[in-house]
Amino acid sequence: MTVLDDIIAGVREDLEERRRAVSLDELKDRVSSVSPARDAVSALRGPDRDTVEIIAEVKRASPSAGDLNGIPEPATLAHEYEAGGAAAISVLTESRRFKGSLEDLDAVRSEVSIPILRKDFTIDPYMIWEARAHGADLVLLIVAALSDQELHEYLELTHRLGMNAIVEAHTADEIERAVEAGANIVGVNVRNLKTLETDKTHFASLASHLPEGPVIIAESGVAEPSDVADYGRQGAEVVLVGEALVRHSDPRDAVGEFKNQGRKARAAYWEEKDARDGR
Numbered sequence: 106m107t108v109l110d111d112i113i114a115g116v117r118e119d120l121e122e123r124r125r126a127v128s129l130d131e132l133k134d135r136v137s138s139v140s141p142a143r144d145a146v147s148a149l150r151g152p153d154r155d156t157v158e159i160i161a162e163v164k165r166a167s168p169s170a171g172d173l174n175g176i177p178e179p180a181t182l183a184h185e186y187e188a189g190g191a192a193a194i195s196v197l198t199e200s201r202r203f204k205g206s207l208e209d210l211d212a213v214r215s216e217v218s219i220p221i222l223r224k225d226f227t228i229d230p231y232m233i234w235e236a237r238a239h240g241a242d243l244v245l246l247i248v249a250a251l252s253d254q255e256l257h258e259y260l261e262l263t264h265r266l267g268m269n270a271i272v273e274a275h276t277a278d279e280i281e282r283a284v285e286a287g288a289n290i291v292g293v294n295v296r297n298l299k300t301l302e303t304d305k306t307h308f309a310s311l312a313s314h315l316p317e318g319p320v321i322i323a324e325s326g327v328a329e330p331s332d333v334a335d336y337g338r339q340g341a342e343v344v345l346v347g348e349a350l351v352r353h354s355d356p357r358d359a360v361g362e363f364k365n366q367g368r369k370a371r372a373a374y375w376e377e378k379d380a381r382d383g384r
């Protein structure tokens with residue numbers, strides 16, 4: 106059993122409990138009274154091609170690092186992220202390994218106006234309805250956890266609800282499956298789901314497989330601003346950061362600094378790309 110299988114087994118049990126408490130019909134009713142989802146694609150693309158946008162994560166704990174930060178007030182942390190210039194907030198809602206919850210999502214939703222990602226292990230359409238009912242604008246679809254048919258169906262439902270999905274890949278084959286499924290946002294997660302270790306060079310090794318068109322996100326492994334710059338130079342338009350931000354003494358300032366360094370690197374990326382393309 107891999108770590109992903111183990112996490113998903115727990116997610117499935119918790120999902121069944123929630124489904125017993127709140128029926129799908131009830132969720133659908135709630136969705137009809139929630140404000141429409143925000144346009145996450147525009148937010149993640151940023152104002153111009155030289156930006157590296159940041160998705161800042163509310164992450165209490167993780168399988169790889171254990172407890173990270175108690176985060177007594179997720180809304181306050183999210184407010185700092187937004188004030189620092191984050192394009193979107195990621196809220197982990199998985200409870201067993203990440204100590205997150207839908208209550209965290211509600212708290213963050215009530216505080217910020219930028220798009221919010223419900224970061225969880227989406228294994229059933231119910232979770233997509235649930236995300237929307239709690240005000241999320243984005244969900245996560247992990248290619249390694251879903252069949253091609255599920256990917257298609259879940260992406261279609263996500264879009265039908267006015268939301269977007271980050272379709273997360275770990276390999277060239279998974280990037281291809283994400284694109285085939287119709288992803289307009291592709292995340293490359295450099296965390297090896299067997300060892301849980303992050304290897305930033307993994308993003309560069311997949312650079313030639315990154316599609317043109319979808320928003321490209323580099324996920325995991327950022328410890329300092331130069332890591333954001335490296336991802337930007339290798340083709341990431343957006344970087345998702347968790348641990349480094351929740352452990353930082355000034356998360357607002359940290360988001361700003363990540364963006365500054367990203368912008369410098371992005372200019373270099375375009376210069377090299379334009380030269381390669383003969384522009």
Ligand SMILES: O=C(O)c1ccccc1NCC(=O)[C@H](O)[C@H](O)COP(=O)(O)O
Binds near residue numbers: 169296298
């Ligand atoms: O963070 C983990 O240990 C983890 C383990 C297994 C599956 C997923 C995991 N993390 C989810 C994420 O994708 C990260 O929270 C996110 O990319 C931020 O990563 P980081 O900046 O390295 O905290």
